[in-house]
Amino acid sequence: MNNSILLPNQSGELYTHTLKPGKDFAIPKKQFEKRIALSAAHVVADPLATMDPINQCAIDWEETLAYRRHLWSLGFGVAEAMDTAQRGMGLNWNAAQELISRSVKEAKAVNGQIACGAGTDHIQPTSQVTIQDVERAYEEQCEFVEKEGGRIILMASRALAACASSAEDYVKVYSHILNKVSEPVILHWLGDMFDPALKGYWGYEDIDQAMEVCLRIIKENEKKVDGIKISLLDDKRELQMRALLPRSVKMYTGDDFNYPELIKGDEDGYSHALLGIFDAIAPAAASALHALDDGDLPKYDALLEKTVALSRHIFQAPTYAYKTGVVFMAYLNGHQSHFKMIGGAESQRSIVHLADLFVMAGEAGLLQDIELATYRMKLTLMQAGIEQKNIAIQNV
Numbered sequence: 001m002n003n004s005i006l007l008p009n010q011s012g013e014l015y016t017h018t019l020k021p022g023k024d025f026a027i028p029k030k031q032f033e034k035r036i037a038l039s040a041a042h043v044v045a046d047p048l049a050t051m052d053p054i055n056q057c058a059i060d061w062e063e064t065l066a067y068r069r070h071l072w073s074l075g076f077g078v079a080e081a082m083d084t085a086q087r088g089m090g091l092n093w094n095a096a097q098e099l100i101s102r103s104v105k106e107a108k109a110v111n112g113q114i115a116c117g118a119g120t121d122h123i124q125p126t127s128q129v130t131i132q133d134v135e136r137a138y139e140e141q142c143e144f145v146e147k148e149g150g151r152i153i154l155m156a157s158r159a160l161a162a163c164a165s166s167a168e169d170y171v172k173v174y175s176h177i178l179n180k181v182s183e184p185v186i187l188h189w190l191g192d193m194f195d196p197a198l199k200g201y202w203g204y205e206d207i208d209q210a211m212e213v214c215l216r217i218i219k220e221n222e223k224k225v226d227g228i229k230i231s232l233l234d235d236k237r238e239l240q241m242r243a244l245l246p247r248s249v250k251m252y253t254g255d256d257f258n259y260p261e262l263i264k265g266d267e268d269g270y271s272h273a274l275l276g277i278f279d280a281i282a283p284a285a286a287s288a289l290h291a292l293d294d295g296d297l298p299k300y301d302a303l304l305e306k307t308v309a310l311s312r313h314i315f316q317a318p319t320y321a322y323k324t325g326v327v328f329m330a331y332l333n334g335h336q337s338h339f340k341m342i343g344g345a346e347s348q349r350s351i352v353h354l355a356d357l358f359v360m361a362g363e364a365g366l367l368q369d370i371e372l373a374t375y376r377m378k379l380t381l382m383q384a385g386i387e388q389k390n391i392a393i394q395n396v
Contacts, residue, residue: 003374006381006388007355014386019358019374023365025283025303031075033293035263035270037285038077038115038252039278040084041068042326043091043099047340054344057095063336064099065106070335074286076278077113078103079153083194084276086323088158090343093122097144104150115186115274118142119155125162125197131169134160138177152185153229153274154178158197167203167213174217184226186252186274189214191232193319207232211241222246229254229274233315235262242269256315256322260304264292276322277311280329281366306364313353313360321348325357328380332361332373339380351384 004018044067049058068078080103081087081096091099100116107114120137123129134157145152160173178185192199202210218225227250230238235258242251253262253271262271278285288303314325324345331339339346358367358377367373378388 003370005374005378006386007359007377008352008381008386009355010352012352017359019362019367019370020365021370022362022368023284025287025365027074027283027286028290029073030290032289035289035292036077036113036250036252036272037075037263037278037289038079038113038272038274039071039282039285040079040082040274040276041071042279042323042330043085043342044327044330044336045338045340045342047338053342057091057342059095059099059342060336061102065102067330067335068103068106068112069110071279071282072107072110072112074282075289076282076286077115078107079115079117079274080104080150081117082153082155082188082276083190083320084279084323084326086342086345087117087119087155088121088195089320089323090341090345093141096121100145100150101148104148108149114150115153116145116148116150117153117155117188118145120157120159121155123159125158127162129159129163131160131163131173134163134173135176138173139180142177142181146182151183152181153188154185155188156190156195156198156201158195161198161201164203167209170202170213171217171220175221178217178221178224181224184224186226187214187218187228188254189228189230189232190254191230193233193317194231195320207234207237211237211244215241215244218249219246222248225249227252227272231255233257233319238262238271239268242271256311257308259311260288260301260308263289264297264300276326277307277314280314280326280361281307281310281364283368284364284366306360307366310357310360310364310366313357321345324349325353328354328357329361329366332358332367332376334369334372339376351381351386354380 044060044063046058046060118141202213204210229252231254251271252274256277291299315322
C-alpha cells in the first residue's frame with residue numbers, strides 16, 4: 001500500500017506526508033515498581049445501535065473491555081468511568097454503573113488494578129439542588145462502587161459547584177462522604193478547563209484559596225484519603241500542593257502537559273499518575289515507566305519527550321474535547337473498528353486537528369501498523385472532502 005497521504009495544513013493547503021514505521025516499545029510483563037500509574041480509559045461506542053446517539057448511550061462492550069485488557073497487559077491500572085470515558089458528557093450514570101460493574105469483573109479476572117469514579121452526575125446541577133441532595137447522590141454512587149468491589153475516585157461535582165454558597169459547604173459535603181466510605185479514596189480536583197461547570201470549585205476561583213480549602217479537607221480526613229489527582233495543567237501549582245500534603249497522602253498527576261517531569265520527580269518528591277493521555281500513548285508510557293524502575297532516566301526522558309507535543313495538541317483548548325483525539329488514536333491503531341463516539345463527540349475536533357495529530361503520533365512512533373493508520377486517516381480525510389490517490393478498499 002502507498003503510505004503517502006495528502007494532509008491539510010493550518011492554512012487549508014494540502015501537502016504530502018509519508019508515515020514512518022512505529023517504534024518497537026520493549027515492555028516487560030510486570031507491574032510498575034516505583035510509581036502507581038492509572039490510565040483513565042475511553043469507551044467504544046456501538047456504531048450499529050439504533051437508539052438516539054445524542055441522548056442515549058450505546059457502548060460496544062467487547063471492544064471497550066478489550067481495550068482495558070490491553071492497558072492491564074501493559075502494566076497500567078485503569079481509572080474507570082472518568083471524564084476520559086465521557087462521564088457526564090455522553091456517559092450517564094446508568095451506563096457508568098454497567099461500565100464499572102463489567103470492568104471490575106474483568107479486572108479481577110486478570111488481576112488488574114482498577115479505581116472507579118463516583119460522583120453526583122445523576123442529579124441535575126441546578127439552583128434547586130440542595131447540599132443534602134448532593135450528599136445523598138455521592139452516597140449512592142460510592143455505595144455502588146464499593147458494592148461492586150471497586151476502589152473509589154471521588155469525582156468533582158457539578159451539582160455541588162452549582163449549590164454551594166461557601167467553602168464551608170465543600171468541607172461539610174466531603175467530610176460527610178469521607179466519613180462514610182470504607183476504604184481510602186482518591187480525590188479528584190478537575191479544573192474548569194476540563195469542565196467549565198466546575199469553575200470556582202472548593203468555594204473560590206482563586207487557586208490559592210481553593211487549594212487551602214482542599215488541603216483542609218484532606219488533613220481533617222487524612223485516614224480516608226489515599227491521594228488526590230489534580231488536573232489544572234499547571235505544574236507549579238501541583239508542586240506547590242504536593243509539598244503541602246500530609247506524608248501519607250499521594251499526589252496523582254492529572255497534568256497532561258507536564259507529566260514527564262512531575263512523574264520523574266526530584267529530591268523533593270514525585271507524583272504518581274492518573275492520566276487521560278496514557279490511554280493514547282500507552283506503549284511509550286509503559287516502556288518509560290519501566291525505564292524509570294530501572295533507573296534509566298535518559299531512556300525515560302527520550303521515550304516521553306515526543307509524546308508531550310502530541311499530548312499538548314490533544315488537550316489544547318477547548319480542553320474538554322480531548323476525548324476526540326484519544327478515541328482517534330485508538331481508531332488509528334486498530335483498537336476499535338470505527339471512529340464514532342457516544343454523543344457524536346467525534347465531531348468536536350477539526351479535520352486539520354486530526355491531521356496534525358496523525359503526524360505527531362507518527363513522529364512519536366505511536367502508530368504501530370503504518371498501513372492501517374494511513375488507510376484509516378485517508379478514509380477520515382475523504383469524508384471531509386479531501387480526495388486521496390491510490391486507496392483501495394480493504395477489510396481494515
